[in-house]
Amino acid sequence: MTADEPEQLFAPVPLRWLGPIRIGGNVFQGEQEVPLATYETTLWPSVRRGAHVSTLVEGGIQCTLIDExxxxxxxxxxxxxxxxxxxxxxxxxxxxxxxxxxxxxxxxxxxxxxxxxxxxxxxxxxxxxxxxxxxxxxxxxxxxxxxxxxxxxxxxxxxxxxISGNLCTDKKTSAVNGIWGRGKNVVAEILIPKELLERRLRTTAHEMEQLNIRKNLVGGTVAGSLRSANAHYANMLLGFYLATGQDAANIVEGSQGITHAENRNGDLYFSCTIPNLIVGSVGNGKGLSLITENLERLGCREEAHAGENARKLAVLCAATVLCGELSLMAAQTNPGELMAAHVKFERESK
CATH class of the missing domain: 3.30.70.420 (Hydroxymethylglutaryl-CoA reductase, class I/II, NAD/NADP-binding domain)
Incomplete structure (x- = not known):
């Protein structure tokens, strides 16, 4: 640093590792803990609950990389x-x-x-x-x-x-990214047996299916949501992006995704389609020591063919989004549960 350069400062954001999450699919198979950096500390127990459910389901969360x-x-x-x-x-x-x-x-x-x-x-x-x-x-x-x-x-x-005509579209809501693609397109899905759903998430497949239709699909349409029908993808994306050195502004297009829920004879099929995940394991932001350590712990700094580390990172991110989305949606099927959880965990953190 030269005398006329300003001192580099850092904003502290609390970070925790959660999981493990059990993942399968066409990119990564195994169990992996993930980091989330956030001021919304109730996000940690919520994602942790979804992650725990994934370890109790055969095959865990199946993540399919569709395009990049x-x-x-x-x-x-x-x-x-x-x-x-x-x-x-x-x-x-x-x-x-x-x-x-x-x-x-x-x-x-x-x-x-x-x-x-x-x-x-x-x-x-x-x-x-x-x-x-x-x-x-x-x-x-x-x-x-x-x-x-x-x-x-x-x-x-x-x-x-x-040099940029806004048809990219970078860090703005648009239809074009969902139609033509920008970043990694990942679908994360899980099939949760009826007994596990009721015991661990205190809900049913019917309630989850109905809530998704009425809240995410109908409510999102009334709100004018653009190629988006989800509860809170942005929460998990921001936490994951900050913890892994991503450009956090890309949660704008990244959070344009669709949650789908089906009642399959009492079992719950639940998926998160995230077509605009913009992540990388090298480049700006990745040279900071904490970020490098986090990427190494995730197994995303390996000697591999070009693109493999970034693909794994995208899959881990998508699985994390599903864990948080599943947990929040389950909580919202029960009157008072969401606010009670916020009061409990926020008071405990003080």
Missing amino acids: RMTRSVLFECGTAAAAYEAAQRITASEEQLAQVVTETSRFAKLIRINTEIVGNLLFVRFEFTTGDAAGHNMVTLASEKLMDAILRDQPTLHYGS
Whole structure:
């Protein structure tokens, strides 16, 4: 640090390890404790209760990684919509050559898809990449900058508009991320037997199914929720993101997920679909000693093929979200239980 640089300060956020959570699926199989950093201390016992249930169910929480990509949309200005249309056709036709530009720019970023949108004389181009073990914000911005340079050299009818045209969409609620994808798309699901549901969560499959329909689906629709029907994904996401060095602002799109509950002859099928999990095991925020220790303890700093650590991190995050969502939903089927728990644990912490 030089004399004119300000001292680096840190905001203390309480952190606890919870679990273990039992997980299966196409990325990770086993039991793993997870860290949550939060000021909402009642979140810890709630997630812990869901985690304990997972250890009592055969197979635990099944987590399926559906897709992964990081995006950046750029904006070009054209003289007319016709010129924008013709440029869009040429850009999508040259995807193979543009992919080579990315390869020459980064060891890890790979261009996998190009989408375009035209509004008047404006051309929005959405680039989609894989980014290895990094969340990839800076990586895809740099790659998109190089792509813009290459396109502007070859397309004389285009002019620079912006390196980010908001079709990405980064840290904002939108429909496009759920439709085209941004980050890791993970589905976490569990099947809880009737007896275990009643004994450990003090609820029934019928009550959970009805509450999910009326609260998350109907209530969310009345509220105008956008591609989102859940109770509180943001709580678990923020705690997990802070504990593992993620960009916490990405909980905005990350919390756009859907909870689904089914009564299967008294047993409860319960799932959390989280299409926009933006996590990485390397990059900004990961060099702090505590964060590095947490990632190592999670087994997400291993020598592995590019992307495997980030995929495991996403799966652990999704399982954590399900634990907290399951526990809160169960509590809300019982009058007074939610507030009683808050009063009990918050008073104990003082």
